[in-house]
Amino acid sequence: MADRSAKARWTSPLRRRRGPGWAEQEPTWRAARPALIADALKRASARPSGNWFVAGASRDVRPGGPCGRTVGGVEVVLWRSESGELRGGSGVCPHLGAPLRDSRVVCGTLVCHWHGLALDGAPFAGWQPYPVHDDGVLVWVRLDAVGGEEPTELPVIPERPAAGSGVDAVYSGVGRCEPQDVVANRLDPWHGSWFHPYSFVDLTVAREPRGEEDDAFAVDVSFRVAGRLVVPVRAEFTAPEPRTVVMRIVDGEGATSVVETHATPLTAEGDAQPRTAVIEAVVATSDRRGFALARAAAPVLRPLMRHTAGRLWRDDLAYAERRWALRSTGRFPG
Ligand code: FES
Ligand SMILES: [Fe+2]
Incomplete structure (x- = not known):
């Protein structure tokens, strides 16, 4: 019975859109001032990260085997102890250098496959552990x-929907660029409905960052679900640390859901051919009553989840790679 009354209250989040086509929409290039984006990037870059880097999704580190990553040119190995705790350290075996x-x-013990040196996560025979952190969605x-900054005990983890109330998904990709190129792409919300018309329409930037005190973009945008069917939301973009940009739905369907974009350098700083991993976590939630989250929220939030999937990231990485290509050859116009 409760289910039926809940159903009666249910209204579709979908709207039928009758807006202008791609070429008729208002150009955003005047509003997307290069200096404004550069300033927002500069402020983000100056925030402390405590030297923490996102290494991947929590579920990438399975109990059964190790997980290897290269971060800033440093080989890292991660694994889980018998009780499931995250362990990590240098990915180079201290004996003769085997890839751990x-x-x-x-x-729960890491055993080198070359000569059997065993590591339980404590310093041993010249091997050094690194501080690691599992926030439930991502590992750092x-x-x-x-x-090269002042180290901190914990990474800067964005606020997320309460544990268990959201559906999370983590996507990764690699681009030929530096982390700042990925962050700069995210600090240009104006490109949304021009560059990704298959996902976003009717995008307007309702509020620009006003400096350190109020450093957020507010964006009104509709996620395109299919054809003319869209889900309008207001989203806020912030950069809590130098390699993270968070998009949070603040109003509309899925409010409080977040898309966290983390840019992790794979190569060492100053590398002539830098590579950066984009690790994007979506934690989507919905407060729709009377429906099991998985059943109700997943289809409704699919446009948001899709934000991270295939085509969008191909295009955004092309943007970031292009930015690097121009920057590194002195041709960046911004
Ligand atoms: S290289 Fe690892 S035990 Fe020899
Ligand atoms: Fe984009």
Whole structure:
């Protein structure tokens, strides 16, 4: 019975749109001032990260085996102890240099496959652990030599929907660029409905960042679900640390859902051919009553989840790579 009354209250989040076509929409290039984006990037870059880097999704580090990553040119290995706790450290075996990403985990101990050196996560035979953190969605590693900042005990983790109330998904991609190129792409919300018309329409920037005190973009945008069917929302973009941009739905369907874009350098700073991983976590939620989250929220939030999928990231990485290509050859117009 309760279910039926809940159904009666249910209204579709979908709207039928009758807006202008792609070529008729208002150009955004005058509003998207290069200096404004550059200033927002500069402020983001100056925030402390505590030398923490996102290494991947929590579920990438399975109990059965190690997970190898290269961050800032440093080989890192991650694994789980018998109780499931995250362990991590140098990915180079201290004996003769075997790649520990190819070793085995036996009862929570990492065992090198070349000569059997065993690591339980504590310093041993010249091997050093790195501080690691599992926030439930992402795993982080602290590399003080790479970050060069004052280390902090924990990474800067964006506020997310309460644990268990959201559906999360993590996507990764790699681009030939530096982290700042990925962040700069995210700090240009104006490109949304021009560059990604298949996903976004009717995008307007309702509020620009006003400096350190109020450093957020507010964006009104409709996610295109299919054809003319759209889901209008207001989203806020912030950069809590130098390599993270968070998009939070603040009004409309899925309010409080977040898309966190993390840019992790794979190559060392100053590398002539830098590569950066984009690790994007979507934590989507819905307060729709009377429906099981998985059933109700997933289809409704699919446009948001899709924000991260295939085509969007191909285009955004092309933007970031192009920015790097111009910057590195002195041709950047901004
Ligand atoms: S190289 Fe790892 S034990 Fe020899
Ligand atoms: Fe984009």
